[in-house]
Structure formats: C-alpha cells, structure tokens
Amino acid sequence: MRKISLRSSRIKPSPHRRLVAKVDELLKSGRTVYNYSAGQPGLPPDEELIRDFYDKLVKNPFNHFRYVSTKGLYELREAIKEDLRRYGGFDVDPEDIVITSGGVEGMNLSLITTTDPGDEIVLLDPTYSVYWDLAEFYGLRVRKCGQVIDEGFQPSEECLKESISRNTAAVIVVSPDNPTSRIIREDLMKLIADLCIDNDVWLIYDEAYKHVVYEGGHVWIQRYSRTMEKLISINSFSKDVAIPGFRVGYTYAPKEVINEMVKIKGLLSITSPVPGQWFAYYALTSGIKEKYLSKVIPIYKSRRDALYDALKKHLPEAKVWKPPASMYLFPDMTPYLEKLGMNDIDFTYQLADRRGVVMLPGSIFGDHGNNHLRITFVTQPEDKLRKGIEIMAEFINELEKT
Numbered sequence: 261m262r263k264i265s266l267r268s269s270r271i272k273p274s275p276h277r278r279l280v281a282k283v284d285e286l287l288k289s290g291r292t293v294y295n296y297s298a299g300q301p302g303l304p305p306d307e308e309l310i311r312d313f314y315d316k317l318v319k320n321p322f323n324h325f326r327y328v329s330t331k332g333l334y335e336l337r338e339a340i341k342e343d344l345r346r347y348g349g350f351d352v353d354p355e356d357i358v359i360t361s362g363g364v365e366g367m368n369l370s371l372i373t374t375t376d377p378g379d380e381i382v383l384l385d386p387t388y389s390v391y392w393d394l395a396e397f398y399g400l401r402v403r404k405c406g407q408v409i410d411e412g413f414q415p416s417e418e419c420l421k422e423s424i425s426r427n428t429a430a431v432i433v434v435s436p437d438n439p440t441s442r443i444i445r446e447d448l449m450k451l452i453a454d455l456c457i458d459n460d461v462w463l464i465y466d467e468a469y470k471h472v473v474y475e476g477g478h479v480w481i482q483r484y485s486r487t488m489e490k491l492i493s494i495n496s497f498s499k500d501v502a503i504p505g506f507r508v509g510y511t512y513a514p515k516e517v518i519n520e521m522v523k524i525k526g527l528l529s530i531t532s533p534v535p536g537q538w539f540a541y542y543a544l545t546s547g548i549k550e551k552y553l554s555k556v557i558p559i560y561k562s563r564r565d566a567l568y569d570a571l572k573k574h575l576p577e578a579k580v581w582k583p584p585a586s587m588y589l590f591p592d593m594t595p596y597l598e599k600l601g602m603n604d605i606d607f608t609y610q611l612a613d614r615r616g617v618v619m620l621p622g623s624i625f626g627d628h629g630n631n632h633l634r635i636t637f638v639t640q641p642e643d644k645l646r647k648g649i650e651i652m653a654e655f656i657n658e659l660e661k662t
C-alpha cells in the first residue's frame with residue numbers, strides 16, 4: 261500500500277470541522293438544530309449588491325469568469341487601497357496587495373514565505389484553531405502568551421517581552437479576535453510592534469473582523485512608527501461583505517514578501533475566485549459596504565446582548581465576558597464541566613448528538629481555552645439564541661442527576 265505522507269498524517273482531524281459538519285447531518289435527519297458553531301455572518305449580503313452583481317455578470321459573463329493575474333484583479337486592489345485610506349488613514353500600493361482565497365490562504369502564504377521548519381513563532385493563546393495546525397504542518401516551534409477571561413483576554417506585557425526576541429520569526433495577532441472577540445489594547449499592540457521592529461520579526465496581523473465592532477474601535481497599528489516595514493496584514497471579505505462562500509480575501513505586506521507570495525500562490529491556486537473578486541469590488545466602490553454594515557452591526561450587537569443575558573440567567577456559575585467586537589462569546593464552563601467530570605470536547609459532542617445544540621469546544625483554540633465554549637451569536641435570531649442556551653442548561657442539569 262502506498263504511503264500517506266508524515267506531513268499530512270501528523271495533522272489530526274479537527275473537532276471544529278466535525279462539529280460544523282454535524283449541523284448538516286442533524287438537519288438531514290430532520291432534527292431541530294441550534295447552530296452556534298459557524299463563524300460567518302448571520303445575514304445575507306445586501307440585496308441591492310446581489311442584483312447589481314447579477315446584472316453586470318449577465319451583461320459581461322466572460323469578464324467575470326476569466327483568469328486574472330495571480331496577484332488579483334487590479335480594480336479590486338485599487339479599491340482596497342482607497343478603502344484602507346478611508347478607514348485606516350494610511351496608504352498601501354496596490355502592487356503590494358495580493359488577493360487570496362480567503363484569510364486562511366493569506367496565513368498559509370505568510371508562513372510559507374517568512375518561516376522555515378524549526379523556526380519559532382509566537383501565538384496568543386487561545387487563538388484561531390487553524391493556526392495551531394498550520395504551525396504543526398509547517399514544522400514550526402510555538403511560544404505562547406496566554407489570554408484569560410479575568411483580564412478581558414488581553415496578553416500580559418511580561419509574556420510578550422519574554423517571548424518576542426531575535427529568535428522569533430513571526431508573531432501572529434488576531435484582533436478583533438477569534439475565539440474570544442476581544443480587541444487587543446492599543447498599548448499592547450504598540451508594544452508588539454516595537455518588539456517586532458527592534459528584533460527584526462514579522463508581525464502577522466489577522467484583521468478579518470476589523471469592521472465587526474460594537475464598542476470602541478479597531479486598532480490600526482499601521483499608523484504607528486515603522487510598523488509597515490514588518491507588517492503582514494491578513495484580511496477577508498467573509499465578514500464585512502458577508503461572502504464567506506466566495507472565498508475572497510487580501511493580504512498586504514512589504515513588496516519582497518508579496519512577490520514571494522505571488523510566486524507561491526501561482527503553484528497553489530493560480531488565482532482567487534474571479535466572480536467573488538468582482539463582487540467585492542462592487543461592494544467597495546458602490547457605497548453598499550457602509551450601508552450594509554450600518555444595518556447589520558446593530559442587529560449583531562443586540563444578538564450579542566441576548567446571548568450574554570441568556571448565559572448569565574441560565575448558567576450563573578459560568579464565567580462570561582461581554583466582548584466589544586467580533587462574533588463570539590467564550591464563556592468559561594469549568595464549574596459545570598468539573599461537576600460532570602467531562603472535558604469540553606466530549607461535552608460539545610454529546611450536546612450536539614443528544615440535544616441538537618452545536619457549539620465549539622474551547623480547547624481546540626489552545627490550552628488557555630480548556631473548559632471554555634466558543635458560542636457564535638450572529639447567526640441566529642434572539643429567540644433561538646435564548647432557547648438553545650435553555651436547552652443546554654437543562655441538559656447539564658440532567659447529566660448532573662445521572
């Protein structure tokens with residue numbers, strides 16, 4: 261029998277993907293499902309934008325389905341430049357932008373072009389589950405800075421100073437965060453930038469949720485000091501324009517990094533989905549993005565508040581923090597899980613199988629996520645958000661009695 265590579269074999273099947281797939285399995289069986297697992301917007305793209313896209317597609321189908329350069333549609337890269345100037349107040353050359361197949365391809369390209377097997381990177385713990393597997397896949401050594409709920413999931417200054425050094429190849433920061441939904445404090449972001457500049461370290465900044473903010477604002481570290489010299493920014497149209505299925509994102513970085521990324525992307529995907537690139541272009545140049553965000557952000561904020569209140573009411577022993585951004589609550593369920601003698605992975609599997617309530621175990625996001633749950637609040641209406649938490653509380657009570 262021909263072998264399977266060790267590189268592939270050492271990546272274990274993800275509970276994240278198993279539970280997301282579980283939703284379809286339950287729905288096909290006719291079950292009622294309370295889905296808190298998906299990290300995607302809960303409202304469709306703007307209807308006006310869809311109609312405009314469709315009209316342009318029908319009038320000129322060839323232009324919307326042809327190959328474009330590996331770097332991406334130039335019109336879209338120009339529009340991104342203007343969008344960043346508008347929101348962030350800084351300039352990026354369109355030639356220093358590559359359109360990617362979602363944010364994950366941007367992270368893959370970033371790690372391929374800036375690290376080698378055995379290099380050390382710094383991750384904040386917890387962080388997006390895929391990033392742990394990518395570190396394993398690329399043979400990287402990881403130093404972790406923990407983030408705990410009592411500190412609003414902010415990393416400690418001491419850990420950052422101890423961990424980021426001349427031995428570090430790259431630091432990965434997600435803000436607003438997945439899974440905790442915190443916005444990193446500006447003073448800590450400036451510290452990370454200073455440490456990266458002083459130690460000649462790449463700062464990989466995942467900004468996929470930069471427009472999904474309810475209180476405060478996104479930290480545009482690009483404006484600070486010499487950050488752009490070391491910054492690789494990863495972005496997605498999955499959240500703000502609500503097109504996760506189109507798989508379109510973008511990354512910008514110093515020219516030498518972008519040139520390497522384009523070379524490698526030509527081997528991996530040739531170009532990102534062209535219809536999705538045009539859709540993103542129309543969103544950025546029509547004013548509809550701003551209109552859409554002004555409509556959905558208040559709805560998501562209200563859903564956040566409803567889920568937070570439901571957790572506080574029905575699971576009073578859980579430690580819950582109300583985040584200022586993103587799409588998730590990340591409660592610490594330790595008091596309940598210890599009484600049940602269960603870990604968070606087994607609990608989420610049983611909750612999905614027996615009650616049709618699907619959410620993600622916190623431990624897949626890092627050691628500091630143990631006994632937490634990632635609960636998405638944007639994808640369901642408020643009454644269904646509340647009902648699923650009631651069912652989870654009832655399920656816990658039943659398990660405690662057995």
